[in-house]
Amino acid sequence: xQMKTGVEQSVYALLIxxxxxxxxxxxxxxxxxLLGASPSYFQKLLRKLVSADLIVSVPGAKGGFxxxxxxxxxxxxxxxxxxxxxxxxxxxxxxxxxMLNLEEKKVRLLSxxxxxxxxxxxTTLKRESIGSLAAEIDKKCPxxxxxxxxxxxxxxxxx
Amino acid sequence: xQMKTGVEQSVYALLIxxxxxxxxxxxxxxxxxLLGASPSYFQKLLRKLVSADLIVSVPGAKGGFxxxxxxxxxxxxxxxxxxxxxxxxxxxxxxxxxMLNLEEKKVRLLSxxxxxxxxxxxTTLKRESIGSLAAEIDKKCPxxxxxxxxxxxxxxxxx
DNA sequence: GTACTTTTACTCGGATACCGTCTGTCCGAGTAATTATGG
DNA sequence: CCATAATTACTCGGACAGACGGTATCCGAGTAAAAGTAC
Numbered sequence: 399x400q401m402k403t404g405v406e407q408s409v410y411a412l413l414i415x416x417x418x419x420x421x422x423x424x425x426x427x428x429x430x431x432l433l434g435a436s437p438s439y440f441q442k443l444l445r446k447l448v449s450a451d452l453i454v455s456v457p458g459a460k461g462g463f464x465x466x467x468x469x470x471x472x473x474x475x476x477x478x479x480x481x482x483x484x485x486x487x488x489x490x491x492x493x494x495x496x497m498l499n500l501e502e503k504k505v506r507l508l509s510x511x512x513x514x515x516x517x518x519x520x521t522t523l524k525r526e527s528i529g530s531l532a533a534e535i536d537k538k539c540p541x542x543x544x545x546x547x548x549x550x551x552x553x554x555x556x557x
Numbered sequence: 558x559q560m561k562t563g564v565e566q567s568v569y570a571l572l573i574x575x576x577x578x579x580x581x582x583x584x585x586x587x588x589x590x591l592l593g594a595s596p597s598y599f600q601k602l603l604r605k606l607v608s609a610d611l612i613v614s615v616p617g618a619k620g621g622f623x624x625x626x627x628x629x630x631x632x633x634x635x636x637x638x639x640x641x642x643x644x645x646x647x648x649x650x651x652x653x654x655x656m657l658n659l660e661e662k663k664v665r666l667l668s669x670x671x672x673x674x675x676x677x678x679x680t681t682l683k684r685e686s687i688g689s690l691a692a693e694i695d696k697k698c699p700x701x702x703x704x705x706x707x708x709x710x711x712x713x714x715x716x
Numbered sequence: 717g718t719a720c721t722t723t724t725a726c727t728c729g730g731a732t733a734c735c736g737t738c739t740g741t742c743c744g745a746g747t748a749a750t751t752a753t754g755g
Numbered sequence: 756c757c758a759t760a761a762t763t764a765c766t767c768g769g770a771c772a773g774a775c776g777g778t779a780t781c782c783g784a785g786t787a788a789a790a791g792t793a794c
Contacts, residue, residue, distance in 0.1 A: 402558065427765090445766085514681050539664055614728085617727075619787075
């Protein structure tokens with residue numbers, strides 16, 4: 399039971415796209431280079447983010463990706479769902495019902511508890527957004543590191 | 558990112574062992590029969606519960622398993638850790654540090670958030686115990702289902 | 717009846733196989749801007 | 756100079772291979788109670 403690394407990569411990808419000026423897009427390969435991820439695989443993650451309406455893609459020459467929403471409107475939980483899907487962490491296999499010879503779902507026990515636990519987990523992930531994380535980076539990171547990234551982005555962006 | 562079915566099976570196994578009178582033990586095969594689980598695999602789960610000090614095992618003829626602690630002292634979180642291990646749901650791969658050329662762990666961002674989310678998740682799982690779940694079963698289940706299980710347990714227990 | 721041996725019924729723990737999922741690669745197709753070509 | 760064709764540089768999405776982990780099975784070894792055996 400471990401979160402996919404794709405979630406982490408996606409969050410940082412969105413933070414990179416957040417450096418873009420309006421209207422500009424960034425090719426997928428530039429993002430994967432910055433992240434040190436394999437480009438061909440990373441494309442699949444980007445398409446998941448597109449399907450989840452977190453980013454938009456522009457095909458053709460001078461194409462690339464950019465954020466679809468305001469950074470404050472992209473919750474970390476949205477990124478998680480985009481990559482991992484919306485299924486819950488726990489799914490009952492109905493052992494208790496079989497054991498007690500009960501018809502469907504009369505007695506929920508673990509399911510209730512697990513749902514509750516997952517809800518409070520989700521709540522934390524919904525609290526922060528790409529925007530709030532970006533603000534935190536601005537505060538905590540040495541400026542030269544940030545300007546370096548921003549330089550690369552503005553150097554290779556298009557439009 | 559889904560919880561192993563072994564966690565659910567283990568919780569119900571402990572609830573079954575909770576039906577035992579003091580000093581009595583129950584062979585592993587009886588438990589797996591009640592749960593409808595494969596006996597050979599379920600033995601491995603039981604040994605994990607032994608290693609986690611949740612149950613005790615008695616080898617030899619008239620051997621079996623029984624709870625090691627009072628049911629109220631066995632939190633659901635303990636069962637989770639016994640089966641899934643103590644590693645956290647999220648582990649950073651250090652992408653951010655690489656990207657910003659930072660030396661170790663100066664800036665934690667996602668890690669902090671994920672840790673916080675996991676903590677509140679754990680808190681919920683620590684709140685309930687085998688004892689509290691057993692009490693809930695007593696309240697919500699039809700008595701004949703419970704006496705049936707209890708009958709099987711007392712029929713096949715030893716010592 | 718006591719001491720010893722055998723059988724029986726369990727747990728213990730390693731080796732192994734299966735299968736689904738995540739990671740990673742590759743390639744053809746689609747799309748749009750740029751460039752080249754022809755009149 | 757304008758229209759059209761070819762090239763270029765991307766995304767799109769499916770097919771596929773490898774690695775890993777959870778599930779599942781099997782088997783020999785250890786352990787202890789019970790049953791059998793010998794004296």
